[in-house]
Amino acid sequence: MQEKIVYQFNHSGLYVSQTVADESPREPGIFLMPGNSTEIMPPETWPDDVWPRFNGKDWTLIPKPKIQEPITPEKKLAEFLQNNPDVLNLIGKDSLL
Known part of the structure; x- marks a missing residue:
């Protein structure tokens, strides 16, 4: 079985971490996406005062929640x-x- 790197976000869309999606055992080439995750990679780096937020299509940088x-x-x-x-x-x- 293959794996794919995906990117998780919380209920507010804020980036949490990188994780793995496993390939479906019944459908080769189809990956089982963990909840609140996307294949779209967030920015590699960002300033300390902002945080990546997934808006459903892409990552945007928003002011970091205090x-x-x-x-x-x-x-x-x-x-x-x-x-x-x-x-x-x-x-x-x-x-x-």
Whole structure:
């Protein structure tokens, strides 16, 4: 059986990785494409601020999605108490020290 290199993308069309499509055991020359994949090769390189996105026909470079920094529970609580001083008064400031 033969294999073919194909290129996978996520549900948003953003490039994920290169993978392999296997040849169909019942139909020689026909390859079984993994979900969300294409035979069209993405750009070999791209700037750090963009990412390849498959639009159904070709790859385009779009601004790279920004990943929001996770907020710690302590910071989340501090922001909540700052925005809700009545809650801070109910629980007492001394109990937080």
